[in-house]
Amino acid sequence: MSHVVSPETLVLPSGLTLGYVDGQLALSGDERQYGKPLSVDFAAGKAAHRRQFGGGRGQLVAKACGLAKGVTPSVVDATAGLGRDAFVLASLGANVLLIERVAAIAALLQDGLARAAKTQTTAEIALRMTLRQGDAAEQLAALVESAAFDPEVIHLDPMFPHREKSALVKKEMRVFRELAGDDDDAPRLLEAALDVATHRVVVKRPRKAPPIDGPVPQHTLEGKTSRYDLYVHRSLARR
Numbered sequence: 001m002s003h004v005v006s007p008e009t010l011v012l013p014s015g016l017t018l019g020y021v022d023g024q025l026a027l028s029g030d031e032r033q034y035g036k037p038l039s040v041d042f043a044a045g046k047a048a049h050r051r052q053f054g055g056g057r058g059q060l061v062a063k064a065c066g067l068a069k070g071v072t073p074s075v076v077d078a079t080a081g082l083g084r085d086a087f088v089l090a091s092l093g094a095n096v097l098l099i100e101r102v103a104a105i106a107a108l109l110q111d112g113l114a115r116a117a118k119t120q121t122t123a124e125i126a127l128r129m130t131l132r133q134g135d136a137a138e139q140l141a142a143l144v145e146s147a148a149f150d151p152e153v154i155h156l157d158p159m160f161p162h163r164e165k166s167a168l169v170k171k172e173m174r175v176f177r178e179l180a181g182d183d184d185d186a187p188r189l190l191e192a193a194l195d196v197a198t199h200r201v202v203v204k205r206p207r208k209a210p211p212i213d214g215p216v217p218q219h220t221l222e223g224k225t226s227r228y229d230l231y232v233h234r235s236l237a238r239r
Contacts, residue, residue: 016104043119060223061204076099076154097130101180104179132146137188154201158186205229
C-alpha cells in the first residue's frame, strides 16, 4: 500500500518505458503496437472537452454514482485506470478517492494530478481527488482508511476479457493488458466493495456482458455501449 509512486523504482515489461514526454510522465513503446505515449492530462484534450460539454450530472457515470440535485456523495474509484471517470465525478463536485493497483499507471495519475493542481481551470477539481496505489481486491478497507475517506459509493470498472478482434482492444488497452492482465479477481473485488461501501456499489460493464459473479444487482442503467449494475445498501442523503 503506497501513497506516492516513485517512477524510478518501477519494473516494466520488456518493450515499455516510463519517462517524460513533452513535460508529462508517459508510458511509451513501439507505436505500431501500443500507439502514442500514454499519459494523464486532466487540463486539456478529452478531459477538458468532457468537463465542458460532457452533459454534467446527466452523464451515465454520474447517475449511476447517485449524483443528483442536492446529492453529491463521496466516491471511491477502486479501479481508477487513467482517472477519466474519477475526474468527471470530481468536476461535478464529488470528493473522489482513486485506487490503482498497477504502479506504473498510478505514477501517470500522480503526475497528471500534480499538473492539474497547478492549472487554473482544474486546480479546484484536483483538490477533490486523492490517490492511493494498491490492490483494491486485497486492500480496499485499508486503502480507504489510510486516506481517511468516507466510502459512500464505490465505483468499479474491472477489465473485461475482450476478444482479440473486438473494437475495444485499442492500442491503449494493450498497454493496460501488458501491465495488468485481465481482472480475474473481479468477484473478490465486488465482495470487498460491498463490504466497504456504506451506500452503494456501481459496476461498469460492456452493455451485453453478464454481471460479475456474486449477488444480483438491484438496478441497471444502460448506455449505448456500456451499462452500470447497481448494488444498493441504502439511499443517498441530500445535504
